[in-house]
Amino acid sequence: MKYITDLILKMSSVDRRWIFLVIALAVILPLFFPMGLPIRATPTTQQVYDTIDALPHGSKVLVSCEYGPSTKPEIHPMVLSILRHLFKNEHKVYVTCLWPDGQFLASEALDLVARDEYGLTYGEDYVLLGFRPGNEAVVKGIVSNIRKLYTIDAKGTKVTEIPMMEGVNRFEDFDFLFSASAGYPGTIEWVQYAVDPTNVPMSTGTTSIQVNEVMPYVASGQVQGILAGMPGAAEYEKLIGVPGIGTSGMDAQSIAHLVIVLFIVLGNIGYLIERNRSKKY
Amino acid sequence: MLWKRHIPIFIVTLIGSLTLFGWFIDEPNIQSFVNDDATQWFDILASFAIFLGGFNLLKMQLQKVIRKKQGWQYSLFAIGGFILAIIAGFFYKGNPDVAWGTHVTADGTLFKWIFTYMFAPLGATMFALLAFFVASASYRAFRIRNFEATLLLVAGIIIMIGRVPLGSSISSWFIMYLLVLIGGVVINSVFKNKQYTAIFVSVGIIIVTSAGSSMGWPLDQPGIFYLPHLQEWIYMNPNVAGTRSIMMGIGLGIFATSIRYILGIEKSYIGE
Amino acid sequence: MNDRDFFIGAGGITFSFLIYWFMGHPFFITERLVMFLAILTFSGTLLFFIRKAQRGEEIFLRDIPGLKAVEEAVGRSTEMGKPVLYVPGIMDMDQVETVAGVIVLGHVSKMTARYETTLNVPVSRAIVMKAAQEVCKESYLVEGRPDMFHEDMVHYLTDEQFAYAAGVNGIMVREKPAACMYMGKFYAESLILAETGNSIGAIQIAGTASQAQIPFFVTACDYTLIGEEFFAASAYLSQRPELIGGIKGQDMIKVIVIGFILGGVIFRALHDGGIIDFNILEFLTAK
Numbered sequence: 001m002k003y004i005t006d007l008i009l010k011m012s013s014v015d016r017r018w019i020f021l022v023i024a025l026a027v028i029l030p031l032f033f034p035m036g037l038p039i040r041a042t043p044t045t046q047q048v049y050d051t052i053d054a055l056p057h058g059s060k061v062l063v064s065c066e067y068g069p070s071t072k073p074e075i076h077p078m079v080l081s082i083l084r085h086l087f088k089n090e091h092k093v094y095v096t097c098l099w100p101d102g103q104f105l106a107s108e109a110l111d112l113v114a115r116d117e118y119g120l121t122y123g124e125d126y127v128l129l130g131f132r133p134g135n136e137a138v139v140k141g142i143v144s145n146i147r148k149l150y151t152i153d154a155k156g157t158k159v160t161e162i163p164m165m166e167g168v169n170r171f172e173d174f175d176f177l178f179s180a181s182a183g184y185p186g187t188i189e190w191v192q193y194a195v196d197p198t199n200v201p202m203s204t205g206t207t208s209i210q211v212n213e214v215m216p217y218v219a220s221g222q223v224q225g226i227l228a229g230m231p232g233a234a235e236y237e238k239l240i241g242v243p244g245i246g247t248s249g250m251d252a253q254s255i256a257h258l259v260i261v262l263f264i265v266l267g268n269i270g271y272l273i274e275r276n277r278s279k280k281y
Numbered sequence: 282m283l284w285k286r287h288i289p290i291f292i293v294t295l296i297g298s299l300t301l302f303g304w305f306i307d308e309p310n311i312q313s314f315v316n317d318d319a320t321q322w323f324d325i326l327a328s329f330a331i332f333l334g335g336f337n338l339l340k341m342q343l344q345k346v347i348r349k350k351q352g353w354q355y356s357l358f359a360i361g362g363f364i365l366a367i368i369a370g371f372f373y374k375g376n377p378d379v380a381w382g383t384h385v386t387a388d389g390t391l392f393k394w395i396f397t398y399m400f401a402p403l404g405a406t407m408f409a410l411l412a413f414f415v416a417s418a419s420y421r422a423f424r425i426r427n428f429e430a431t432l433l434l435v436a437g438i439i440i441m442i443g444r445v446p447l448g449s450s451i452s453s454w455f456i457m458y459l460l461v462l463i464g465g466v467v468i469n470s471v472f473k474n475k476q477y478t479a480i481f482v483s484v485g486i487i488i489v490t491s492a493g494s495s496m497g498w499p500l501d502q503p504g505i506f507y508l509p510h511l512q513e514w515i516y517m518n519p520n521v522a523g524t525r526s527i528m529m530g531i532g533l534g535i536f537a538t539s540i541r542y543i544l545g546i547e548k549s550y551i552g553e
Numbered sequence: 554m555n556d557r558d559f560f561i562g563a564g565g566i567t568f569s570f571l572i573y574w575f576m577g578h579p580f581f582i583t584e585r586l587v588m589f590l591a592i593l594t595f596s597g598t599l600l601f602f603i604r605k606a607q608r609g610e611e612i613f614l615r616d617i618p619g620l621k622a623v624e625e626a627v628g629r630s631t632e633m634g635k636p637v638l639y640v641p642g643i644m645d646m647d648q649v650e651t652v653a654g655v656i657v658l659g660h661v662s663k664m665t666a667r668y669e670t671t672l673n674v675p676v677s678r679a680i681v682m683k684a685a686q687e688v689c690k691e692s693y694l695v696e697g698r699p700d701m702f703h704e705d706m707v708h709y710l711t712d713e714q715f716a717y718a719a720g721v722n723g724i725m726v727r728e729k730p731a732a733c734m735y736m737g738k739f740y741a742e743s744l745i746l747a748e749t750g751n752s753i754g755a756i757q758i759a760g761t762a763s764q765a766q767i768p769f770f771v772t773a774c775d776y777t778l779i780g781e782e783f784f785a786a787s788a789y790l791s792q793r794p795e796l797i798g799g800i801k802g803q804d805m806i807k808v809i810v811i812g813f814i815l816g817g818v819i820f821r822a823l824h825d826g827g828i829i830d831f832n833i834l835e836f837l838t839a840k
Contacts (some may be wrong), residue, residue: 009335013422015676016387016417016420016752019413019416019417019420020413020416020417023412023413024413024417027412035287035447037445037447037450038446038449038450039446040406040446040449040509042509043513046388060345065522068398068404068714069400069401069402069404069405070404070405070407070741071403071408071716071741072401073405101396103386104386104393104396104397107386116285130386133322133324133328134317134321134324135320135324137320137321137324139318140316140317141316141317154383154386155383156380156383158383166513183739183740184396184644192512199557207741207742210446210765211525212518212520212764212765213521213524213528213764215516215517215520215524216520216525216528219517219521225602228444229444231446232445250445250446251446253445254445254446254447254448256416257441257442257444257445257447258442258447259416260415260416260419260420260441261438261441261442263416263419263420264419264423264434264437264438266425267420267421267423267474268423268424268425268434270599271424272425275405285639293707299602300591304582304583305581305582305588305589306580306582307580307581307582318680323645323647326680327678327679327680330678330679330743331679331684331712332679332681333679333682333683333709334678334679334682334709334712336707337679337680337708338709338710338733339711341708349766351727351729356663369725374810399712403715403716404713404714404715405717407716407718407719407742407745408715408741410745411741411745414744414745414748415744417748418747418748418772418773419753419772420745420752420768421772422773423641423772429802445780450599483681519638524764527764527767527779527780528764529807529810530780530781530807531762531764531780533781533803533806533807534780534781534783534784534785534803535649535650535760535762535784536595536805536806537599537784537799537800537802537806538652538784539649540596540599540650541597541599541796541799544596544600546794546796546799547602547656547787547796548658549655549659549688549791550786551687551691
């Protein structure tokens with residue numbers, strides 16, 4: 001028994017580099033040997049899906065991409081899934097970006113889904129309006145007069161020459177907003193300056209860390225559901241029936257979480273043993 | 282005194298009051314200032330200020346190289362990267378068919394190449410460090426020191442496991458058996474009586490097994506022990522309540538701090 | 554300003570507004586009246602308690618361990634002959650948290666000037682760099698040590714979030730500061746900074762109102778100022794009556810808000826039960 005407690009004590013004060021190594025293996029191995037753990041959609045993810053599915057045919061949907069390369073693994077899969085869902089239901093998609101990096105990634109997503117998968121026509125089925133500097137001022141500008149803010153799109157074409165921009169002058173001309181957000185400016189600014197004053201429905205997808213900040217808005221009904229990080233992206237991929245990067249990352253995330261929990265439990269067992277010993281002596 | 286104290290305070294008070302009270306005034310010029318111009322003025326200032334930052338960075342790195350300070354070789358990378366970004370942004374497109382301006386996102390340009398093959402992987406790598414740091418921080422910090430820390434630990438474990446597909450594969454009956462065993466450990470540490478512990482654990486196992494057999498061992502029933510349901514409840518109830526109260530407190534803090542700046546009560550930003 | 558001037562001013566503003574209102578309140582967005590009155594009430598509450606403090610009245614503020622530890626941290630750095638690292642967040646001066654961080658930097662730089670400790674302030678925005686340089690310069694001047702100040706103690710790294718985190722981590726690992734302070738607005742890089750600081754054995758004090766990052770700082774740092782405690786830091790460190798009065802005023806505003814919440818719940822329940830027509834949510838919603 002003493003041997004076991006000594007071993008646990010030794011393991012509970014292990015050098016953090018061993019922890020890093022175990023975590024690395026816990027993430028890498030499931031990527032090479034997938035387990036195919038079943039994915040079940042949470043109520044908040046289901047709410048996003050149901051809201052988009054209920055949109056009338058041919059709705060004008062604004063998709064706002066505010067994420068960068070660092071948060072691409074979490075947010076990009078959900079953007080791809082949302083675009084697939086929107087194009088499958090034949091909605092018109094308008095893409096804006098509140099982050100400069102977002103424009104690169106939005107362009108990549110549109111090329112993959114709209115151009116390559118669905119063979120859609122730029123300017124008639126989808127348009128990339130691009131990034132504009134100004135944080136909340138961009139949101140306020142879109143609310144009041146989108147044409148004053150966007151005179152040209154991301155490719156340099158005049159907005160007046162883009163067929164699907166006809167009749168789109170302000171935020172209220174859109175039927176739905178989806179914000180793929182990794183921080184500031186993002187979901188909260190859209191809720192505060194656009195959605196609340198105009199009552200245009202909105203859903204969002206955020207990084208796992210940001211879910212906490214956005215959850216009060218979901219609970220109060222201001223945001224219709226939330227895709228929470230990579231699990232949310234994987235759940236949405238399951239709902240639309242097209243597995244992608246989100247799904248492939250779930251096994252790794254599951255094992256990594258389990259390993260972290262085991263480390264925490266081990267650390268606490270060691271802590272309790274040490275506390276008992278010091279009480280004895 | 283006039284330039285260093287009174288004029289800055291006057292500017293802050295004027296612009297702050299205009300931006301705050303302008304929201305209540307239905308006059309196109311004021312609304313335009315409050316909604317668009319005020320933020321854009323700041324963006325324009327910040328855009329020109331980047332020169333200050335850039336020159337400061339270049340100065341620091343060049344000094345390191347010239348004076349051959351420790352690690353000066355790494356400064357060569359910083360200077361090289363700086364120059365490369367300037368060239369890619371202003372002098373060399375790489376794709377002659379693309380116009381200046383749109384060349385930063387167009388395919389085939391040097392800028393896009395730098396973004397895709399250097400900037401993006403480096404950013405993702407730094408973000409990936411969080412996975413390791415979360416593990417080491419959790420391992421070090423989550424200790425059962427008191428009741429609140431224990432509650433935090435249990436909630437954290439439920440969320441971490443319940444959030445991922447693994448959690449939805451764990452039967453609620455497994456959790457119930459686990460709770461019986463943990464209860465046995467607690468009973469043993471409190472009463473220090475092996476008989477009590479054995480009775481508790483045996484009775485617990487019998488109850489759980491009987492209930493499970495009679496219900497047909499459904500994966501997600503009883504719902505209170507099913508991790509995804511538990512984590513959803515924790516997210517939507519105590520978490521949202523706590524988040525809302527912190528948000529309100531922070532909002533009030535921001536309001537009070539801003540009013541102090543506008544009224545000139547807080548003058549530390551000018552060094553006073 | 555004495556009591557007479559204050560009440561004359563307050564009375565004048567109220568009277569002018571009433572005249573403006575009864576003249577038809579041209580240009581005023583009526584739907585936002587509740588918010589306008591709330592701002593006036595809350596500002597009045599703040600001013601009342603600020604004046605109370607300025608008159609010499611004792612105001613109790615609870616201890617905040619993180620702020621008490623700031624001087625201890627600077628002292629530790631002095632004893633060890635190592636620098637103090639101060640990170641004022643990654644956002645620009647348009648964020649209130651960044652301004653609060655720069656203000657706390659002013660107090661910290663006074664301590665480093667007093668104890669003759671090296672201060673290193675890497676920043677992520679050029680405007681923050683200039684503001685922080687000014688604040689540090691003034692602090693060193695006030696402490697009578699202008700010779701110790703040099704502009705390069707506040708230096709710009711990069712605007713990019715993770716490149717900044719990498720740069721600060723490099724500074725930590727190379728220079729091994731004895732104290733690391735993170736005061737401002739942070740995002741995902743917070744844990745990277747805090748864990749690296751922990752690995753070098755530095756004492757770490759963090760202060761932020763970024764909700765999502767507070768748990769990471771609490772986990773990895775020795776002391777954390779959570780939300781409003783961070784905004785109260787300037788009052789605690791300076792002990793100036795007007796700032797302490799402001800903190801008290803803030804707490805009183807919170808009491809008013811709690812009253813509104815409780816009253817709102819009752820009114821809403823009565824409305825939902827069909828007992829009254831008045832919908833408090835409609836009344837309080839700012840359009």
